[in-house]
Amino acid sequence: MQFRVLLSFGRGGQLSLSQVQRPLAERVPAVPRLRQRLVRASFGCGGPIWVDDPEFDIGDHVRAVSCPEPGDEHALLDTALSVITTPLPRAAPLWSAVLVTGLAGGNCALVLVLRHPALLRRRGRRRGRVRRDPARPPRRPHRHPPSHHHRMRPATPVPSSGPACPAR
Numbered sequence: 001m002q003f004r005v006l007l008s009f010g011r012g013g014q015l016s017l018s019q020v021q022r023p024l025a026e027r028v029p030a031v032p033r034l035r036q037r038l039v040r041a042s043f044g045c046g047g048p049i050w051v052d053d054p055e056f057d058i059g060d061h062v063r064a065v066s067c068p069e070p071g072d073e074h075a076l077l078d079t080a081l082s083v084i085t086t087p088l089p090r091a092a093p094l095w096s097a098v099l100v101t102g103l104a105g106g107n108c109a110l111v112l113v114l115r116h117p118a119l120l121r122r123r124g125r126r127r128g129r130v131r132r133d134p135a136r137p138p139r140r141p142h143r144h145p146p147s148h149h150h151r152m153r154p155a156t157p158v159p160s161s162g163p164a165c166p167a168r
Contacts, residue, residue: 004084005112015108017064020099025058037093053093066102083111
């Protein structure tokens with residue numbers, strides 16, 4: 001799942017690429033997922049894991065594009081659609097910010113695309129439990145008392161007849 005946001009800065013709101021990169025670069029260290037990428041674990045060792053990207057560069061994630069003429073709302077939405085439908089590279093942290101310049105009236109916009117990291121973890125599948133009517137009290141799961149069939153028996157020592165793994 002991705003979050004996609006289009007922020008339009010009207011009334012002559014001009015931004016430069018450095019004005020977008022600077023605050024993001026300052027905040028990235030506080031959010032580890034923004035500088036981490038997913039790496040596949042070896043077969044049988046679980047799902048993908050997050051690791052810091054040693055080659056992280058803010059310039060790879062924040063870029064600028066020019067909106068085609070006439071620079072109106074329709075052209076902006078077409079440009080934003082092009083940005084959000086471009087897949088994020090799997091070899092890098094899963095987010096991007098694109099400054100759209102050349103809008104009518106000297107305006108600009110920012111398109112943010114962020115892969116939601118909580119949904120990439122196994123626990124993320126439980127997110128549906130959060131989406132509930134706040135007026136209704138939360139349901140408590142029905143628990144059956146444990147039966148004697150499901151209780152674990154104490155371990156009994158196994159007589160040793162030699163080493164567990166023969167030497168080769």
